[in-house]
Amino acid sequence: MTATDVPRTARERARAEVMSEILQVGRSHLARDGAAALSLRAVARDLGMVSSAVYRYVPNRDALLTMLIIHAYNTVGAAVEEAEQARAREDHIGRFLATCRAVRTWARENPHEYALIYGSPVPGYAAPEDTIAPATRVPVVLVTILIDLTSAGAAPAPEPVSAEVVASLAPMTAFTGGHVSQDLLLRGLASWGTLLGTVSLELFGHLHNVVEEDPALRSAFFDHQMRQVAAGLGLA
Amino acid sequence: MTATDVPRTARERARAEVMSEILQVGRSHLARDGAAALSLRAVARDLGMVSSAVYRYVPNRDALLTMLIIHAYNTVGAAVEEAEQARAREDHIGRFLATCRAVRTWARENPHEYALIYGSPVPGYAAPEDTIAPATRVPVVLVTILIDLTSAGAAPAPEPVSAEVVASLAPMTAFTGGHVSQDLLLRGLASWGTLLGTVSLELFGHLHNVVEEDPALRSAFFDHQMRQVAAGLGLA
DNA sequence: TCCTGAACGCGAGCACTGCTCACGTTAAGG
DNA sequence: CCTTAACGTGAGCAGTGCTCGCGTTCAGGA
Numbered sequence: 001m002t003a004t005d006v007p008r009t010a011r012e013r014a015r016a017e018v019m020s021e022i023l024q025v026g027r028s029h030l031a032r033d034g035a036a037a038l039s040l041r042a043v044a045r046d047l048g049m050v051s052s053a054v055y056r057y058v059p060n061r062d063a064l065l066t067m068l069i070i071h072a073y074n075t076v077g078a079a080v081e082e083a084e085q086a087r088a089r090e091d092h093i094g095r096f097l098a099t100c101r102a103v104r105t106w107a108r109e110n111p112h113e114y115a116l117i118y119g120s121p122v123p124g125y126a127a128p129e130d131t132i133a134p135a136t137r138v139p140v141v142l143v144t145i146l147i148d149l150t151s152a153g154a155a156p157a158p159e160p161v162s163a164e165v166v167a168s169l170a171p172m173t174a175f176t177g178g179h180v181s182q183d184l185l186l187r188g189l190a191s192w193g194t195l196l197g198t199v200s201l202e203l204f205g206h207l208h209n210v211v212e213e214d215p216a217l218r219s220a221f222f223d224h225q226m227r228q229v230a231a232g233l234g235l236a
Numbered sequence: 237m238t239a240t241d242v243p244r245t246a247r248e249r250a251r252a253e254v255m256s257e258i259l260q261v262g263r264s265h266l267a268r269d270g271a272a273a274l275s276l277r278a279v280a281r282d283l284g285m286v287s288s289a290v291y292r293y294v295p296n297r298d299a300l301l302t303m304l305i306i307h308a309y310n311t312v313g314a315a316v317e318e319a320e321q322a323r324a325r326e327d328h329i330g331r332f333l334a335t336c337r338a339v340r341t342w343a344r345e346n347p348h349e350y351a352l353i354y355g356s357p358v359p360g361y362a363a364p365e366d367t368i369a370p371a372t373r374v375p376v377v378l379v380t381i382l383i384d385l386t387s388a389g390a391a392p393a394p395e396p397v398s399a400e401v402v403a404s405l406a407p408m409t410a411f412t413g414g415h416v417s418q419d420l421l422l423r424g425l426a427s428w429g430t431l432l433g434t435v436s437l438e439l440f441g442h443l444h445n446v447v448e449e450d451p452a453l454r455s456a457f458f459d460h461q462m463r464q465v466a467a468g469l470g471l472a
Numbered sequence: 473t474c475c476t477g478a479a480c481g482c483g484a485g486c487a488c489t490g491c492t493c494a495c496g497t498t499a500a501g502g
Numbered sequence: 503c504c505t506t507a508a509c510g511t512g513a514g515c516a517g518t519g520c521t522c523g524c525g526t527t528c529a530g531g532a
Contacts, residue, residue: 034356035356036272115355115356115357116356118436118440118442119351119355119356119440120270120271120351120352120355120356120440121351121440121441127441127444132444132445135442139446161460162456162460164452164453164456165456165457165460167448167453167456168447168448168450168453168454168456168457169447169448169457170448171445171446171447171448172446172447186457186460186461186464187464189434189446189447189461190430190434190461190464190465192433192437193429193430193433193434193436193437193461194426194429194430194433195433196433196436196437197428197429197430197431197432197433197434197436198425198426198429198433200354200429200432200433200436201428201429201432204354204355204356204357205357205363206354206371208363208368209368209407210375210407210408210425211404211405211407211408211425212403212404212405212406212407214404216400217400217403217404218404220398220400220401220403220404221401221404221405221422224397224398224401224422225422225425225426225429228422228423228426228468229426232464232468
């Protein structure tokens with residue numbers, strides 16, 4: 001069971017090690033210079049290899065970017081899950097705010113990673129299959145809060161939603177089953193949009209001359225906005 | 237007055253023409269391949285020039301991107317202004333929804349342009365001075381609606397806002413004067429974030445397996461979300 | 473135990489990019 | 503008319519992604 005995916009031979013060991021080194025160097029380059037400047041040759045140089053050697057491990061530059069995307073999704077997902085699980089299960093608003101704050105904090109600490117996953121898609125559009133699972137970690141946390149909120153009977157009375165809009169949510173309701181009202185689901189998606197929109201506005205410089213730059217004030221602003229969003233979800 | 241900025245000599249004429257050709261070809265390349273693939277050499281080729289010749293007109297690639305950014309801001313700004321002005325001045329919710337729809341429609345028609353201005357910042361971070369005025373056109377429309385709403389006495393009763401959050405809004409209130417309550421301003425910023433967040437989610441593929449792909453359903457979903465946002469602004 | 477084939481690292485090379493520079497040409501204005 | 507600045511050219515530098523043929527090294531079957 002556990003032995004199957006653990007490297008045994010020296011070669012497999014070496015390969016795994018080189019692989020993780022490539023990823024690590026790639027991450028540091030991404031963090032320093034951003035995705036646009038990520039260069040396989042530069043990564044190879046840092047590793048003391050010739051550039052063509054990395055192609056034994058990584059098919060092309062986009063594949064490396066994809067790995068970094070997956071890593072980014074996983075780190076923000078882990079950060080969010082940890083922050084959210086630190087709150088009591090019945091503290092719905094606390095869990096929600098913790099989630100929002102964790103996303104923003106992670107984004108501010110890793111702006112290039114954030115831009116990579118929530119900014120303009122860098123590789124040729126089609127998100128590889130492997131990215132979708134990590135990408136769902138944060139949304140899953142949010143949806144879980146909505147489910148818990150509903151099963152605790154604390155969800156606001158759902159307002160009616162047109163049949164067409166209900167139909168548009170089909171892929172989503174396949175996940176949530178009937179555990180969350182369509183109305184609350186829509187509000188949840190809106191809050192997801194507001195969260196990412198607000199963080200993107202801040203990180204991408206669109207709050208310049210709009211909201212004071214001072215970090216404490218920026219945090220206060222963000223907190224206020226997220227509390228407002230929480231209120232829209234029926235969270236006290 | 238008008239004669240000063242109109243080209244007179246043949247040389248100035250030619251220069252202006254080449255300049256606009258560069259921009260036009262740049263725009264078509266951006267629309268086709270995206271910002272990352274924009275190449276000065278390719279633009280030069282399309283123009284029948286040698287690559288170094290374009291440097292007589294454009295200092296570097298980033299400058300060309302900046303021009304495209306400005307152009308993008310202006311086209312989305314114009315589209316929004318036109319859509320919004322088609323509504324009656326007292327139809328606040330109609331103006332708001334028209335604005336939202338215009339942004340989304342423009343974004344769907346010009347995804348790479350949208351990504352350029354509202355996605356990850358491509359050039360070396362610092363947004364040049366020339367971009368800020370065009371960038372404000374859409375937000376100005378939104379704020380104007382809020383001002384009109386307030387002066388029509390139709391704004392919802394403002395809820396109290398902490399002193400710290402008020403302080404964070406200093407740059408913004410410098411623009412609006414006292415014409416809009418701090419609470420409404422914050423809600424307006426949230427709706428701006430939700431609008432961009434929702435459009436970004438859709439355009440950048442984050443609604444995959446979340447909201448049905450069918451264009452009509454996507455539009456219905458977006459409309460519902462924006463109506464919800466409008467309700468949060470006190471718009472019927 | 474040997475030996476075959478796969479994995480590996482290397483260096484050269486292709487096509488492309490941004491950008492610079494010295495060079496003739498051309499046109500504008502004193 | 504003639505100087506000066508703007509223009510377009512082509513060569514060239516440094517960097518990129520990616521490919522390919524070459525020896526080497528190692529793992530596992532005969």
